[in-house]
Amino acid sequence: MTASALLSRLRLPVVAAPMFLASGPELVIAASRAGIIGSFPTPNCRTIAELDGWLTQITTALGTGPDAVPWALNLITHSTNTRLSADLEQVAKHHPPIVITALGSPRPVVDVVHAYGGIVLADVVSLTLARKAADAGADGLVCVSAGAGGHTGSLSPLPFIAAVRDSFEGLVCVGGGIATGAGVAGAVAAGADLVYMGTRFLASRESIALEGHKQMVVDSGIDDLVVSAAITGTPASWLRPSLAAVGIDPAATAVVARDYSTEMSNIRRWKDTWAAGQGLSTIRAIDTTAQIVDRLAEEYAAALDRAGRLAFAR
Ligand SMILES: Cc1cc2nc3c(=O)[nH]c(=O)nc-3n(C[C@H](O)[C@H](O)[C@H](O)COP(=O)(O)O)c2cc1C
Numbered sequence: 001m002t003a004s005a006l007l008s009r010l011r012l013p014v015v016a017a018p019m020f021l022a023s024g025p026e027l028v029i030a031a032s033r034a035g036i037i038g039s040f041p042t043p044n045c046r047t048i049a050e051l052d053g054w055l056t057q058i059t060t061a062l063g064t065g066p067d068a069v070p071w072a073l074n075l076i077t078h079s080t081n082t083r084l085s086a087d088l089e090q091v092a093k094h095h096p097p098i099v100i101t102a103l104g105s106p107r108p109v110v111d112v113v114h115a116y117g118g119i120v121l122a123d124v125v126s127l128t129l130a131r132k133a134a135d136a137g138a139d140g141l142v143c144v145s146a147g148a149g150g151h152t153g154s155l156s157p158l159p160f161i162a163a164v165r166d167s168f169e170g171l172v173c174v175g176g177g178i179a180t181g182a183g184v185a186g187a188v189a190a191g192a193d194l195v196y197m198g199t200r201f202l203a204s205r206e207s208i209a210l211e212g213h214k215q216m217v218v219d220s221g222i223d224d225l226v227v228s229a230a231i232t233g234t235p236a237s238w239l240r241p242s243l244a245a246v247g248i249d250p251a252a253t254a255v256v257a258r259d260y261s262t263e264m265s266n267i268r269r270w271k272d273t274w275a276a277g278q279g280l281s282t283i284r285a286i287d288t289t290a291q292i293v294d295r296l297a298e299e300y301a302a303a304l305d306r307a308g309r310l311a312f313a314r
Contacts, residue, residue, distance in 0.1 A: 001097055001119060003139060003171045006070055007193060011035025012297055014184060015142075016289070017175055017198035018074035018100060019150065020044060020270050022209035025054045027289060029061045030206045032071045034293035037194075039072035039100060042087045044208075051087065055094040070097050072121070077104030088112055100142060101133075103151070103234070110137035121173060125153035130164050140171025142196050147177025149199040149277030152227060152237045161191045179279025181299025189307065199277040200296075204289045213274040214286050216241060221281045226250055231269050242274035 007013060016023070016031035016038050023040035031038030045051035055073075062069040073096035075087055081104070088109060091099060095116045099109055106122040113120050114137075121140040122133035130141050143164055145157035153160070157174050164172055174187050175196025184195045202209050203217040216239050226243065228250035229235045243250060287295075 001066065001070070001117060003119065003193070006098070006119060006171075009070055010037065012181070012184065012293065012300060013188060013192075013194045014293075014296065015039060015072065015100075015173060015175075015194055015196050016201040017196045018072070018102075019198050019202055019207075019209070019275075022198075022202045022207045022213075024206075024208040025057045025061075027201060027204060027206040027208070028058050028071050030204075030289035031201065031293070032062050032069045034290045035297075036293055037070050037072055037098065039074055039098075041074040041076070041102075042083070042090075043076065048083075048086050048090065051090050052093075055090055055096070058096075059094055064095060066117070068095075068097050072096060072098035072100050074100045074102060074123075075109060077101045077106065077108055079104065084108060091118075092116070101138070105136050106133050106138045107136040119171070121171065126155065127160075127163050130168065134168050134170065138170065140173060140193070141168060142173040142175060143192075144196070145174060145176030147237070147278035148175055148196075149202070149237050149280075150275040151232070151234050152176065152277070154235070157187065158190045161187070165191045177278035179277075179282050181296040181301070182303040183279070184296065184300050185303035185307065197279070199279050200283060200292060201289060202276065203280075203283050203286050204292055205286060206289050210271070210274075213239075213242070216274060217276050217280050217283055218286060220276065222278050225276060225278060225280075231273055236275055237277055239274045239276050242272075246272050248273065 014036040018039040018041040028038030098119045099113045100121045102123040106120050119139045122138035123142040124130045125144050143160045144153040145160050171193045173194035173196050174192040178195050179200040187195045203214045224240050225237050226240045227237050230250045
């Protein structure tokens with residue numbers, strides 16, 4: 001599928017971003033059926049057999065080949081991920097239309113995905129990483145910016161989009177604190193093709209996140225977040241009340257080493273301490289994914305209308 005064919009098939013230019021312990025097949029299917037791009041990270045499956053089952057469930061619901069409804073699989077390509085080659089065999093078997101790489105170079109996946117006509121997006125947090133990912137053959141870049149939930153970037157999204165656009169002609173996706181249709185319109189106006197939205201869909205009915213985590217997203221505001229590398233070794237945005245509940249003071253906690261091979265300890269970290277992005281202030285209820293996408297579409301149309309009227313007033 002080409003990038004323009006992908007975009008032309010969407011109701012809204014949004015990816016329900018992959019979230020550890022939150023995105024499962026129900027969320028992927030609901031998001032893609034609602035006209036955005038659903039996704040999940042492979043570590044959400046404990047075993048390759050479980051991954052095979054999820055991929056079968058998704059491809060049965062969304063189709064395969066050129067007519068498949070767009071959806072995405074997220075792979076951690078960091079050198080400590082010992083499951084990457086087994087995950088890649090599943091990619092070669094099930095042909096996810098889009099593969100998003102994170103925490104490492106997209107190089108190991110590009111040939112496999114391009115061989116069946118899929119699209120590779122690489123998650124990046126700096127212009128240096130963006131250039132490396134483009135050189136490695138990524139078709140698009142996901143510019144994870146300040147305000148993102150989970151592992152966050154530190155760049156402001158608008159200058160990040162501008163800097164990437166300056167030297168990259170592929171798909172540009174941006175994420176970080178965007179949880180409304182107005183935010184999507186703003187990102188698109190600034191030059192993005194797609195918006196990466198995690199926290200908004202964490203608090204959806206189809207998300208497999210713990211109910212306490214979803215409710216804390218609804219109940220919390222922007223000042224309840226703290227960015228710390230102390231929990232996973234990489235800067236991530238956490239709900240402060242969830243850290244306090246397990247007695248963690250991020251300022252007084254030693255930074256742990258990055259290691260994606262110790263699956264169990266990763267699960268403990270993300271299960272006991274809850275991540276969210278700065279868009280949470282606009283999330284007031286745990287709705288279905290279809291309801292969320294309907295509201296985003298209304299807000300997007302209203303924002304475009306408002307921008308058009310402001311331009312004409314001059
Ligand atoms: C609870 C949670 C878990 C996440 N897990 C992953 C993950 O496993 N892989 C990944 O690439 N990104 C992960 N992310 C980051 C999202 O894919 C995305 O970059 C981020 O949610 C965008 O910012 P937003 O939450 O403000 O919309 C996670 C985010 C959250 C909130």
